[in-house]
Amino acid sequence: MSGRLDSGITTRTHEWPGGKRCVAVLTVDFDGDCREVGRKETPLGKNSHGRYSAKCGVPRYLDLCDELGIKATYFVPGYDAEKHPDLVREIIARGHEIAAHGYVHEGWDPGEQEPALLKKSHDILTPLMGKPPRGWRSPGGSKTEVTMRTLIDLGYVYDSSEKDYDLPFTAHGPADRENKLITLPNNVSSLDDYPFYRVSYTPPSEVLAHWKEEWEAIRAENGFFDLTVHPRVGYGSGSPARVGIIRDLVKHMQDSGDVTFVTLEELADWCIARRDAFARDWEQENIGGTHG
Amino acid sequence: MAEGTCFVTFTVNLQGMSVDRALHGDNPAKHFGGKAHGRYMASIGAERMYGFFRSEGLKTTTFVPGWEAEQHPELVRAIAAEGHEIAAHGYAHEDYTNAAGEADLLAKTHGILTDLTGAAPRGWRAPTGLLEHETLAALAGLGYAYDASNQDDDFPYRLEADGAPGMIELPQTEILIDAELYSRRATHSKLRKWWREEFMAAYEERIYVQFTLTPRADFGSARASRLAVLKDFLDEIRALPDVRIVTCAEALGCIEDGTLFCRA
Numbered sequence A: 001m002s003g004r005l006d007s008g009i010t011t012r013t014h015e016w017p018g019g020k021r022c023v024a025v026l027t028v029d030f031d032g033d034c035r036e037v038g039r040k041e042t043p044l045g046k047n048s049h050g051r052y053s054a055k056c057g058v059p060r061y062l063d064l065c066d067e068l069g070i071k072a073t074y075f076v077p078g079y080d081a082e083k084h085p086d087l088v089r090e091i092i093a094r095g096h097e098i099a100a101h102g103y104v105h106e107g108w109d110p111g112e113q114e115p116a117l118l119k120k121s122h123d124i125l126t127p128l129m130g131k132p133p134r135g136w137r138s139p140g141g142s143k144t145e146v147t148m149r150t151l152i153d154l155g156y157v158y159d160s161s162e163k164d165y166d167l168p169f170t171a172h173g174p175a176d177r178e179n180k181l182i183t184l185p186n187n188v189s190s191l192d193d194y195p196f197y198r199v200s201y202t203p204p205s206e207v208l209a210h211w212k213e214e215w216e217a218i219r220a221e222n223g224f225f226d227l228t229v230h231p232r233v234g235y236g237s238g239s240p241a242r243v244g245i246i247r248d249l250v251k252h253m254q255d256s257g258d259v260t261f262v263t264l265e266e267l268a269d270w271c272i273a274r275r276d277a278f279a280r281d282w283e284q285e286n287i288g289g290t291h292g
Numbered sequence B: 001m002a003e004g005t006c007f008v009t010f011t012v013n014l015q016g017m018s019v020d021r022a023l024h025g026d027n028p029a030k031h032f033g034g035k036a037h038g039r040y041m042a043s044i045g046a047e048r049m050y051g052f053f054r055s056e057g058l059k060t061t062t063f064v065p066g067w068e069a070e071q072h073p074e075l076v077r078a079i080a081a082e083g084h085e086i087a088a089h090g091y092a093h094e095d096y097t098n099a100a101g102e103a104d105l106l107a108k109t110h111g112i113l114t115d116l117t118g119a120a121p122r123g124w125r126a127p128t129g130l131l132e133h134e135t136l137a138a139l140a141g142l143g144y145a146y147d148a149s150n151q152d153d154d155f156p157y158r159l160e161a162d163g164a165p166g167m168i169e170l171p172q173t174e175i176l177i178d179a180e181l182y183s184r185r186a187t188h189s190k191l192r193k194w195w196r197e198e199f200m201a202a203y204e205e206r207i208y209v210q211f212t213l214t215p216r217a218d219f220g221s222a223r224a225s226r227l228a229v230l231k232d233f234l235d236e237i238r239a240l241p242d243v244r245i246v247t248c249a250e251a252l253g254c255i256e257d258g259t260l261f262c263r264a
Ligand SMILES: [Zn+2]
Pocket: A029, A030, A031, A101, A105, A138, A139, A140
C-alpha cells in the first residue's frame, strides 16, 4: 500500500502545447432545447431555457472568445445542429471546434439504439462541418463499451466524458479495438456550471472564486484545466453576469503566463503524438472487469 | 458598455391559496398551518407589498389567477386602482399541458378579470410555468397581446413561430424570480448578491430585464425583511442612469414606438 501512496501519481507532469506549465480548454456544451425535447417536455415557460442558447448564449460566447483570443470546443447535439445549421457554420467560421454530444441530449443509456444514434448525429454534423467530428462528450455521463466501440469505428479520436482522472490518458479498452480513444476527462462536480447554478444555487462571483481556486491548484500540479459551460439559462452560463465571470476567469489565467488555451481536438492530437506519456498503469489501478 | 435605455419590468404573481389548494386539495377544513401558507397573501402580504409600491411610486404588472380574483375582488380592484396593470395568471394554479378544459379556464379567467376591472387583460403568464403552443394560440384567439411565461431571451420577441401570430413574448429571467431563490431557502444576502450581479451585468448590456415578486411569506418577498432587501435593491437600480421601469403593457408601447427592441 505504501508503495502506491508513494508513487507520486498526483504530481505526474507532462509537456503541454505552447511550452506552458498548464493547458486549458473552454468547452461550451450547446444544450439547446434538444434537452427538453428529449425529455418529452415542451420547450416553453419554465422549460424554455434551452432556447436561450442559440439566440443569446452562443453568440455571446463567440464574441467572448474573439475578445479573449481563444478557440473553444463547442459540443453540439445533433437535434440542435439540425435546427441551427447557420449558427454551427458560424462557430466553425470563427475558428472553433465542433464536437458531438448526443442527438437529443440522451441523458440515459440508449441501449442497443446507441450506435444508430451516434451515427445519426455524426451524419448531421459531418456535412455541416465539411469533415467528420473527432470528439464526443456524453450528454449525461452515460457511456459504455458499446459507445467507445462505435465512436472508434466512426473515426473519433477522443472522448471527454470520463470522471476518474485529472489528466488526459489513453482509454482502457475495448479489447477488440486496436485504436484506443484519447480520454480528456471532464469534471462535472467542480469545473462545470451545472452544480453551482442548479444544485447549490451559488451566485456568479462565488463561482468565480471557486474556479480561481481550482485553477491555482491545477497550476500548482502543472495540470489540465477543462471547464464546461452551458450557454443557456437556468443551469447554464448564458446570462451577461455568468459570461462575465468566464471573461474574468480566463483573463486571470492568461495573466499568469502559465497556460495555453487550446481546443480539445488540438490537445487530443498532442496526446496522440505522445501516446506513451499519456498511458495509465491499468494493472496497478486494478480497475477490474474483463476488458483491457 | 452598450448605450441606450435599459427597460426593467417588475411583475407580481398574486398567488395566495390557489397554490396551496392545488397542492393539498380544496377542503377548507384542512387549510391550516403548513397547508395554508397562501393565506398570507390576502391577510397581510399584498397589503404590505402594494403599500411599499405606493411609497416607492412603482407600478407593476400583476398577474392574477381567476380564482384569487373571485375570492378577493376588493383587493384586485384596489391594486388596479393604484395604477398597476392587471394581467391573467390561469384560474387556480393549474398546469397548461393540453388537458381537456384548459381553453375554458383561460376564457373564464378572462371574463372574471374583465368584469372586475372593466378592461380586458392584455397579458398572461402560466401559473405553474407550464404551457403549450396551443395555450398561446388560445390566448391569441382571446385577443391577448403578450405572454410573460418564457425564460429564453434577452429581449422581447414575436410569437408567430410559437403559434400565436400577433402576440409578443416579454420574457422573464429565471434567477430574478424571487420564488426561485426563496423556495430554496436563500438568505436575504444571497438573493441580494445574486440579483445585483445579474442585474448589473444585464444593465451594462442594456437587455430587457423582468423581475418577478410574490406577495407571500414562504417563497415570496412580502415579509418586512424581504421588502427591505427589495427597497435597497430598488434604490440601487433607480440611481443608475438610463434605467426605465415600465409595466408589461408600457413595454409593448415602447416596442411599438421603436424604443424597445423586439426580436422578429
Ligand atoms: Zn450537455
